[in-house]
Amino acid sequence: MSGHDDLLEPFLVEARDLIGRTRHDLARLADAPSDRGALEDLFRAIHTLKGSAALLELTVLARLLHGAETALERARSGALTAESGDTLARVLDVTEGWTDALEVGREPDERLLEAAGRLMRRLEGGESSLEEQPAQSAPAWAAVLTGDIASPERLVAIRYRPSPDAYFRGDDPLAVARAIPGLLKLSIAAEPAEDPVTYDPFRCTLQIEAVAQAPLEDVRAALRLVADQVELAAVAPVATAAGLQLRSLHVDAARLDAVAALVGELVVAKNALAHETRKLLARTAGVGEGRDLLAREASLERLVGDLHVAVTDLRLTPLRQLFARFPRQVREIADGLGKAVDLRTSGETVALDKSVVEGLFEPLLHLVRNAIDHGVETPDVRRAAGKPERATISLDAEARGAEVVIDVADDGRGIDVAAVRRSAIARGILDARAAEALSDAAAAELVFAQGFSTAGAVSDLSGRGVGMDAVRTSVARLGGQVSLANRPGKGLCVRLALPAEVLLQKILVVRSGLERFGVPLQTIRETHRVQRLEVTAVREGRAYVRRDTVIPLVRLNDLVGASTAEDAEVFPVLHVGAGEEQVGVQVDGIEERLEASMRPMSGLMAGYPGVLGTVLQADGQVLLVLDLAELAA
Amino acid sequence: MSVRLEGQVVVLEGDCRIEEAEALLRALQEAPGAAVDMAGVRHLHAALLQILLSLRVPVASLPEEPLLRDHVGPSLERALGVAAG
Numbered sequence: 182m183s184g185h186d187d188l189l190e191p192f193l194v195e196a197r198d199l200i201g202r203t204r205h206d207l208a209r210l211a212d213a214p215s216d217r218g219a220l221e222d223l224f225r226a227i228h229t230l231k232g233s234a235a236l237l238e239l240t241v242l243a244r245l246l247h248g249a250e251t252a253l254e255r256a257r258s259g260a261l262t263a264e265s266g267d268t269l270a271r272v273l274d275v276t277e278g279w280t281d282a283l284e285v286g287r288e289p290d291e292r293l294l295e296a297a298g299r300l301m302r303r304l305e306g307g308e309s310s311l312e313e314q315p316a317q318s319a320p321a322w323a324a325v326l327t328g329d330i331a332s333p334e335r336l337v338a339i340r341y342r343p344s345p346d347a348y349f350r351g352d353d354p355l356a357v358a359r360a361i362p363g364l365l366k367l368s369i370a371a372e373p374a375e376d377p378v379t380y381d382p383f384r385c386t387l388q389i390e391a392v393a394q395a396p397l398e399d400v401r402a403a404l405r406l407v408a409d410q411v412e413l414a415a416v417a418p419v420a421t422a423a424g425l426q427l428r429s430l431h432v433d434a435a436r437l438d439a440v441a442a443l444v445g446e447l448v449v450a451k452n453a454l455a456h457e458t459r460k461l462l463a464r465t466a467g468v469g470e471g472r473d474l475l476a477r478e479a480s481l482e483r484l485v486g487d488l489h490v491a492v493t494d495l496r497l498t499p500l501r502q503l504f505a506r507f508p509r510q511v512r513e514i515a516d517g518l519g520k521a522v523d524l525r526t527s528g529e530t531v532a533l534d535k536s537v538v539e540g541l542f543e544p545l546l547h548l549v550r551n552a553i554d555h556g557v558e559t560p561d562v563r564r565a566a567g568k569p570e571r572a573t574i575s576l577d578a579e580a581r582g583a584e585v586v587i588d589v590a591d592d593g594r595g596i597d598v599a600a601v602r603r604s605a606i607a608r609g610i611l612d613a614r615a616a617e618a619l620s621d622a623a624a625a626e627l628v629f630a631q632g633f634s635t636a637g638a639v640s641d642l643s644g645r646g647v648g649m650d651a652v653r654t655s656v657a658r659l660g661g662q663v664s665l666a667n668r669p670g671k672g673l674c675v676r677l678a679l680p681a682e683v684l685l686q687k688i689l690v691v692r693s694g695l696e697r698f699g700v701p702l703q704t705i706r707e708t709h710r711v712q713r714l715e716v717t718a719v720r721e722g723r724a725y726v727r728r729d730t731v732i733p734l735v736r737l738n739d740l741v742g743a744s745t746a747e748d749a750e751v752f753p754v755l756h757v758g759a760g761e762e763q764v765g766v767q768v769d770g771i772e773e774r775l776e777a778s779m780r781p782m783s784g785l786m787a788g789y790p791g792v793l794g795t796v797l798q799a800d801g802q803v804l805l806v807l808d809l810a811e812l813a814a
Numbered sequence: 815m816s817v818r819l820e821g822q823v824v825v826l827e828g829d830c831r832i833e834e835a836e837a838l839l840r841a842l843q844e845a846p847g848a849a850v851d852m853a854g855v856r857h858l859h860a861a862l863l864q865i866l867l868s869l870r871v872p873v874a875s876l877p878e879e880p881l882l883r884d885h886v887g888p889s890l891e892r893a894l895g896v897a898a899g
Contacts, residue, residue, distance in 0.1 A: 343860070347860075348832060348860075348861050352860075353832070353859050353860050353861075354860040355857075355858065355859065355860040355863055355886070356857070356859075356860070358881075359881055364881075364885075366885075367881070367885035367886075367889075368885070368888075368889055368892070369863065369867065369885070369886065369889040370867065370889065370892070370893065371863075371864045371867035371868045371893070372868060373868055373870065373893075374868040374869050377839070377842060377843050377846070377869055378843060380839065380865075380868065380869070382835045382836065382838075382839050382861055382864065382865050383835070383861065385860070385861070385864065386864060386868070387860060387863075387864055387867075
């Protein structure tokens with residue numbers, strides 16, 4: 182393996198993508214077993230996986246996938262049986278387990294090898310032989326010649342060396358080449374002349390190479406008169422790392438990030454220019470050249486905006502690959518807990534910024550674990566409750582304008598609101614009266630409070646380490662929000678609302694003392710102007726009332742460790758958070774709104790609570806963007 | 815006559831048959847380093863193409879005809895590239 186390290190990483194990326202696709206295709210086929218398109222897509226994906234596995238000398242895996250491919254080949258003439266579908270799903274499980282092992286530098290374990298062996302025997306159950314591999318038989322020159330051609334069809338590689346006396350025989354090799362059907366590529370070379378004066382133009386030295394997309398027989402027929410000077414080789418559709426049929430290009434994510442960062446800086450520079458233009462215009466009272474400058478700036482603004490959109494689109498990644506990691510997770514978690522769970526997904530083609538898709542795996546996995554562990558009842562309890570024994574968990578994504586909504590829903594028992602109230606009181610999060618006063622919906626939201634868990638027994642899977650508060654925090658870091666729809670006894674739906682594109686965010690700039698901070702506009706429910714006289718003391722804290730709701734009031738100065746002289750007569754307050762966590766954050770001033778690309782925190786600051794990221798301002802200064810709800814919690 | 819020399823450019827036109835191979839070679843011997851203008855060519859016999867390839871003649875303009883434009887033109891450029899390298 183060590184010799185293939187540079188190939189391994191692209192393989193892993195590609196394999197995850199392909200496994201995701203194949204699962205999607207299998208689901209399509211489960212609904213419509215004779216869906217030609219799905220069958221073809223599935224065949225291509227498995228074929229590509231096989232090729233890549235063979236390239237990495239993962240012999241057993243390649244053989245397994247070859248078996249799957251052969252089974253599909255048979256299905257191509259009819260329909261995919263449910264049994265074959267099941268076998269293929271298991272082949273994918275093994276492939277995924279294999280890639281997981283490779284990713285952490287391990288060899289596949291016994292269990293995996295055994296499963297592969299079993300599946301291979303099942304696949305070979307028929308008469309098929311694993312030995313015939315037409316793709317491998319193409320000679321090296323043919324492989325080289327067709328290597329850069331993206332075609333899902335069979336190709337014919339042609340090598341034509343006209344004999345030296347071809348011209349005397351009356352042949353015109355170029356006319357011969359012209360007659361090749363489906364000609365995709367033609368390359369002609371000749372021996373260089375040593376001396377133009379002694380050059381013999383009638384001794385043919387041409388070497389012609391060509392690629393045709395046509396049946397081998399047709400090509401042979403077209404070349405029958407020069408058959409003795411021609412070599413032909415049929416080449417199976419090459420579909421290796423280049424993911425050919427999609428005409429896509431794998432670009433290192435870091436390079437894409439670098440381009441995105443440059444565009445971000447361009448936006449900043451453009452903003453700075455706009456700033457200067459305005460200043461200049463103010464001086465010249467908007468006459469003459471000032472106006473031209475304004476027009477130029479407007480067109481620059483539009484171009485930069487377009488560029489920004491284009492780069493943002495490059496980073497859009499469909500959720501397919503992310504969702505594809507869940508069938509196996511669900512199977513394993515459910516098996517471990519003795520529960521029977523089916524997973525349904527929809528909206529795989531919905532795309533989000535790459536960083537968001539990557540950042541979603543952990544919180545989604547946690548929600549799915551929670552659903553299986555705490556939501557889904559054991560089969561006998563479900564039977565007693567009149568529910569089907571197999572529970573269903575669904576992951577549904579939908580694009581809604583500038584937002585993408587992902588619902589993680591189960592048909593389990595839902596959140597036990599009474600237990601949540603008891604637990605919150607026991608943990609001192611609320612007193613008994615406050616807990617009683619909460620609506621059921623608000624009580625359910627308490628699971629997002631820090632360090633909260635309703636599980637009676639802490640199981641192996643959830644309840645340890647991360648809780649719902651961690652889900653909320655990690656989704657907030659991605660610029661999103663979490664909400665619940667609880668149906669006690671019937672199930673729970675956790676909704677993640679995420680920005681479809683994260684690069685540009687609307688940010689409100691606020692002042693605390695002499696410092697300026699950014700707050701994402703979407704996290705602010707409202708801004709209030711509060712009079713000092715309206716503020717009342719509540720226990721150790723302060724609060725004010727808006728629309729019959731008592732809202733706790735904190736000073737941003739206190740949250741960020743700045744000092745406060747004396748409150749003004751009237752001051753702005755940002756109303757943030759939901760349910761029990763809503764809070765008013767008093768600031769010294771609201772300065773401006775800006776649209777800027779926020780960079781997530783990295784390095785030491787990455788885990789810093791309450792800080793979402795930074796924004797580079799027009800004047801070159803860095804603005805910290807705060808998560809006020811988390812800061813105030 | 816579909817081969818003629820205009821200054822430092824050899825102009826080819828129409829159907830260029832094998833009978834014109836010697837004329838082309840002569841023109842190129844007379845004007846070493848000349849380029850070839852193929853804009854008006856409909857078909858080029860392989861023997862003429864071989865001369866252009868072997869003598870690494872730069873192409874001043876390519877014909878519209880798809881095979882010549884898309885395949886023969888790039889082949890001629892590759893031959894030049896080999897000479898340069």
